[in-house]
Amino acid sequence: MSDIYLEVNLHNLYYNLSKIKKQLNSSTMIMAVVKGNAYGHGSVEIAKALSEDVDYFGVGLLDEGVELRKNNIQQSIFLMGPSNDYKTIYDNNITMSICSLNELENLIKWTNNNQKKIKFHLKVETGMNRFGINYNQLEEIKLLLEQSTYAILEGIYSHFATTYKNNKNYVLNQKEKFDKYKTFFDNYYNDLIYHIANSENTIDFKHAHYNMVRLGNALFGPCNSQKNIGLKKISKVKSRIIYTKKVNKGENIGYGNSYKSKQNKIIGIIPIGFYDGMGLLKKPIGSRFLSVTKYYLKEIYRYLFRSKTIIYYEGLPLEILGRPNMQYTIVDITNIKIDNMIVEIKISPMFVKENIKRTYVSEVKN
Numbered sequence: 001m002s003d004i005y006l007e008v009n010l011h012n013l014y015y016n017l018s019k020i021k022k023q024l025n026s027s028t029m030i031m032a033v034v035k036g037n038a039y040g041h042g043s044v045e046i047a048k049a050l051s052e053d054v055d056y057f058g059v060g061l062l063d064e065g066v067e068l069r070k071n072n073i074q075q076s077i078f079l080m081g082p083s084n085d086y087k088t089i090y091d092n093n094i095t096m097s098i099c100s101l102n103e104l105e106n107l108i109k110w111t112n113n114n115q116k117k118i119k120f121h122l123k124v125e126t127g128m129n130r131f132g133i134n135y136n137q138l139e140e141i142k143l144l145l146e147q148s149t150y151a152i153l154e155g156i157y158s159h160f161a162t163t164y165k166n167n168k169n170y171v172l173n174q175k176e177k178f179d180k181y182k183t184f185f186d187n188y189y190n191d192l193i194y195h196i197a198n199s200e201n202t203i204d205f206k207h208a209h210y211n212m213v214r215l216g217n218a219l220f221g222p223c224n225s226q227k228n229i230g231l232k233k234i235s236k237v238k239s240r241i242i243y244t245k246k247v248n249k250g251e252n253i254g255y256g257n258s259y260k261s262k263q264n265k266i267i268g269i270i271p272i273g274f275y276d277g278m279g280l281l282k283k284p285i286g287s288r289f290l291s292v293t294k295y296y297l298k299e300i301y302r303y304l305f306r307s308k309t310i311i312y313y314e315g316l317p318l319e320i321l322g323r324p325n326m327q328y329t330i331v332d333i334t335n336i337k338i339d340n341m342i343v344e345i346k347i348s349p350m351f352v353k354e355n356i357k358r359t360y361v362s363e364v365k366n
C-alpha cells in the first residue's frame with residue numbers, strides 16, 4: 001500500500017447516481033462527465049464502474065476519450081470540446097461536438113472524402129458565449145446537412161452559464177432559447193438527443209432535462225444545488241504517518257523557523273506537500289501566470305493557514321506545525337494515541353496530483 005492515496009468509495013458513487021436518477025424520468029439518458037480524470041477520481045476506473053448505468057461518457061479532450069477506449073470502455077463517448085483530428089475521432093468511435101459552420105463544413109468534407117461515418121452533436125449558443133452556433137445560422141446549417149452522407153447529426157446541445165439557484169432568470173432565458181433551436185430541428189428530425197443540464201440544473205430544474213442530462217460533480221459528492229438530495233462525498237485522501245519524532249520545548253520545527261515548540265511534543269510527518277497535493281505551479285504559464293498563481297495561493301492559504309485543521313485522525317483535527325513543505329507536512333500528534341497511523345487529509349481530489357495512487361473500495365462506509 002502506498003503511503004498516501006486517494007480512496008474512492010464506489011458504493012457512494014452508485015448511491016449518488018441512484019439519488020440523481022430519482023429526479024429523472026426513466027427514459028432520460030445520462031451522460032457521466034469524466035473530464036479532468038473524472039474530477040480527479042480516475043476516469044478509467046470511474047467509467048468502468050458506471051458503464052452499466054449510464055448512456056454516454058463526456059470528456060473535455062480527445063486524449064481523454066482515447067484513454068477510455070484504450071481501456072476497453074465500450075459506451076458512447078462524447079467529446080465536449082472542439083477538435084479537427086477526424087481520424088482519431090473515427091478510429092476511436094467518438095461522438096464529436098460541432099460548434100461552428102466552418103467546423104461542420106470541414107467535418108463533411110473529411111467524412112465524404114474518406115467515406116467514413118462520424119456522429120456529432122451540434123452545440124448551439126444560448127448565453128454562455130463560449131462555443132456554439134447562432135440561431136441565425138440554422139438555415140445554412142440545414143443546407144450543409146443536406147449534403148452530408150457520412151457526418152451524422154445525433155444531437156443538439158448547449159451549456160448553462162449559471163445555475164438555477166444563482167440566477168433563475170438567466171437559466172430560464174437560456175432554456176427558452178434552446179427550445180427555439182429544438183423547434184427548428186423538430187421540423188426535420190424526430191430522434192435527436194437534446195441536452196443542456198449539468199449537475200446542479202439537473203437537480204433543481206426538471207424542465208431542463210430534455211432527453212439527456214450531463215452529470216459531473218454531483219456524481220462525486222454534494223454540489224451547489226438548491227435542493228439537497230443527500231449526495232455523499234465519494235473520496236478521501238489518506239496517508240500513513242511515515243515518521244514520528246520527539247521534539248523538545250523551545251526547538252524549531254520546519255523551514256524558516258516558522259514554528260517554535262512551546263512544549264515537548266511528538267510530531268508526525270505526512271508525505272504530502274505543495275507538490276503532491278496542492279498543485280502549486282512550478283513554472284509560469286504565459287500571461288495566465290498571475291491569475292493562476294493567485295488562485296492556487298488563495299487555495300493553499302485557505303486550506304493551510306486560515307483553517308489549519310485539514311488533517312484529521314479518526315475525525316480529530318491535527319495541528320499542522322510550521323509551513324508545509326514541498327512534499328512533507330508536519331503535524332502534532334502529542335496527545336493522540338495513533339494506532340494505525342492513517343490520517344485523512346481534507347483536500348479536493350482535483351488538487352491531488354496524478355502521481356498519487358487512487359484506490360477503489362466498494363463497501364458501505366463514509
Ligand SMILES: *Cc1c(COP(=O)(O)O)cnc(C)c1O
Nearest residue numbers: 033080159198199214215216217
Ligand atoms: C463539465 C461539464 C459538465 C458537467 O458539469 P457539472 O456541473 O460538474 O455537472 C456538463 N457539460 C459540459 C459541457 C461541461 O463542460
